[in-house]
Amino acid sequence: MSKVSPRRTDPRTHTALIEIAAALLATEGPQALSTRRITAEAGTSTMAVYTYFGGMSGLVREMVHEGFQRLQRHLTAVRSTSDPVSDMALLGRAYRLNALANPHLYSVMFGGASLSGFSLTDEDRQHGRYTLTGVVECVAHCVSVGRFADADVAHVAHQMWIATHGLVTLELGGYLVAPLDGDALFDPQLVALMVGAGDRPEMAARSVRASRRRIERELSQQAG
Amino acid sequence: MSKVSPRRTDPRTHTALIEIAAALLATEGPQALSTRRITAEAGTSTMAVYTYFGGMSGLVREMVHEGFQRLQRHLTAVRSTSDPVSDMALLGRAYRLNALANPHLYSVMFGGASLSGFSLTDEDRQHGRYTLTGVVECVAHCVSVGRFADADVAHVAHQMWIATHGLVTLELGGYLVAPLDGDALFDPQLVALMVGAGDRPEMAARSVRASRRRIERELSQQAG
DNA sequence: GTGCTAAACATATCGCCGTTATGCAACAAT
DNA sequence: ATTGTTGCATAACGGCGATATGTTTAGCAC
Numbered sequence: 435m436s437k438v439s440p441r442r443t444d445p446r447t448h449t450a451l452i453e454i455a456a457a458l459l460a461t462e463g464p465q466a467l468s469t470r471r472i473t474a475e476a477g478t479s480t481m482a483v484y485t486y487f488g489g490m491s492g493l494v495r496e497m498v499h500e501g502f503q504r505l506q507r508h509l510t511a512v513r514s515t516s517d518p519v520s521d522m523a524l525l526g527r528a529y530r531l532n533a534l535a536n537p538h539l540y541s542v543m544f545g546g547a548s549l550s551g552f553s554l555t556d557e558d559r560q561h562g563r564y565t566l567t568g569v570v571e572c573v574a575h576c577v578s579v580g581r582f583a584d585a586d587v588a589h590v591a592h593q594m595w596i597a598t599h600g601l602v603t604l605e606l607g608g609y610l611v612a613p614l615d616g617d618a619l620f621d622p623q624l625v626a627l628m629v630g631a632g633d634r635p636e637m638a639a640r641s642v643r644a645s646r647r648r649i650e651r652e653l654s655q656q657a658g
Numbered sequence: 659m660s661k662v663s664p665r666r667t668d669p670r671t672h673t674a675l676i677e678i679a680a681a682l683l684a685t686e687g688p689q690a691l692s693t694r695r696i697t698a699e700a701g702t703s704t705m706a707v708y709t710y711f712g713g714m715s716g717l718v719r720e721m722v723h724e725g726f727q728r729l730q731r732h733l734t735a736v737r738s739t740s741d742p743v744s745d746m747a748l749l750g751r752a753y754r755l756n757a758l759a760n761p762h763l764y765s766v767m768f769g770g771a772s773l774s775g776f777s778l779t780d781e782d783r784q785h786g787r788y789t790l791t792g793v794v795e796c797v798a799h800c801v802s803v804g805r806f807a808d809a810d811v812a813h814v815a816h817q818m819w820i821a822t823h824g825l826v827t828l829e830l831g832g833y834l835v836a837p838l839d840g841d842a843l844f845d846p847q848l849v850a851l852m853v854g855a856g857d858r859p860e861m862a863a864r865s866v867r868a869s870r871r872r873i874e875r876e877l878s879q880q881a882g
Numbered sequence: 883g884t885g886c887t888a889a890a891c892a893t894a895t896c897g898c899c900g901t902t903a904t905g906c907a908a909c910a911a912t
Numbered sequence: 913a914t915t916g917t918t919g920c921a922t923a924a925c926g927g928c929g930a931t932a933t934g935t936t937t938a939g940c941a942c
Contacts (some may be wrong), residue, residue, distance in 0.1 A: 445891070464772045468928060479892050490929065545769045546831050548688045550929070559832055592838050593847050600824020607770050607782055614816050622855070623817050630854025631846070690897060703921045710929070716901065774900070
């Protein structure tokens with residue numbers, strides 16, 4: 435039962451490997467991610483990947499978790515406006531900008547970019563779905579102040595997420611070309627969804643276009 | 659200047675290789691796609707991939723083109739209803755069902771699943787964007803019969819595509835779990851977008867909910 | 883301080899991959 | 913029949929993730 439504590443791992447090497455891998459993924463894409471490349475830049479042998487992460491999958495997994503946390507940080511750093519509808523737009527923009535800033539990482543996180551047999555577990559995906567909590571709260575806020583109908587907030591939040599994710603992935607894939615590129619499509623997409631999925635039906639006298647114009651006005655005030 | 663025409667390639671081998679690769683991709687996923695695997699099942703040597711396709715990328719590219727053509731066929735086989743709004747929903751459903759039927763292929767086509775350094779060219783992406791022509795026509799039809807506002811039809815078609823693609827990719831990635839899975843989210847997403855992005859604003863007296871209900875009714879009639 | 887043990891790590895190797903060099907058989911042109 | 917070009921099998925190359933094996937080092941008992 436004697437517990438011996440031999441040489442322990444160096445946490446600096448741990449983070450260094452992940453940072454090197456993240457930089458490699460960001461600058462040269464997924465095919466540059468190899469144990470030999472990473473460990474060579476870290477000054478160790480390939481075994482380091484196995485002692486620290488149990489293999490390439492483990493390293494990628496921790497990198498993905500880091501990406502989820504960074505996305506979460508970007509999203510939670512948003513809430514500030516007095517208008518919850520504008521907040522939703524800001525959430526979507528932050529989501530998109532984070533994805534555009536780390537395109538390869540986003541592909542691994544949500545696109546399932548097959549990285550040498552790496553695949554996410556259900557627990558990993560839960561981290562991804564955690565992104566939604568902020569959106570759900572924002573939708574609930576919109577409902578509570580009477581801007582959105584009292585529908586299923588999780589449902590509406592999912593629709594926002596789906597649309598934003600779809601635009602981002604097509605944009606990253608190079609499928610959105612000018613003049614209908616991501617910049618041109620993003621805000622109108624959000625507006626359309628907020629009108630169609632969230633807006634209050636009680637104001638029957640107001641047309642769809644009136645709702646759209648109102649939301650567009652609020653968004654443009656937040657554009658700067 | 660003497661042109662000699664020695665032994666020609668066998669077109670049956672050409673298609674056999676692509677079909678084997680497609681079957682392999684569909685049944686065992688992207689990591690099962692290897693020259694050795696494919697050529698072994700075809701009864702040839704690995705060189706066949708290079709004489710017929712110039713390498714693995716060429717084979718994947720032709721496979722992707724085949725996938726685009728199949729998607730296009732699925733979509734063009736849809737138009738039949740008298741109501742263009744219902745047609746749009748049917749288009750979206752066909753798009754989604756095609757993707758769910760060939761998830762790995764769809765990932766390669768649109769997700770940019772990095773298949774051993776394979777990446778699409780702009781010309782490949784044009785084939786993907788060709789998908790939109792049917793949707794654009796359908797939106798134009800909705801406008802022509804007075805169901806949609808006279809907005810930019812390409813813009814609206816893009817929004818439909820974006821939302822459908824987003825739902826499909828998240829669904830394929832395993833991010834949509836019950837009770838808010840793809841089945842539950844798909845039709846409402848389409849309805850919301852049609853209401854918010856396409857519906858006519860002129861009928862100012864009708865509420866957003868009225869528009870939604872009308873579209874939902876028309877979709878449910880087409881559900882069978 | 884001195885062993886002892888177990889973990890960290892380097893080295894070498896394995897089986898796989900895409901790709902390429904080489905060689906030979908097959909066929910069209912002459 | 914000869915010749916030249918191409919299809920394609922064989923074998924090899926470099927690189928990959930992973931593993932087996934040996935070496936070094938850190939911490940504990942004494």
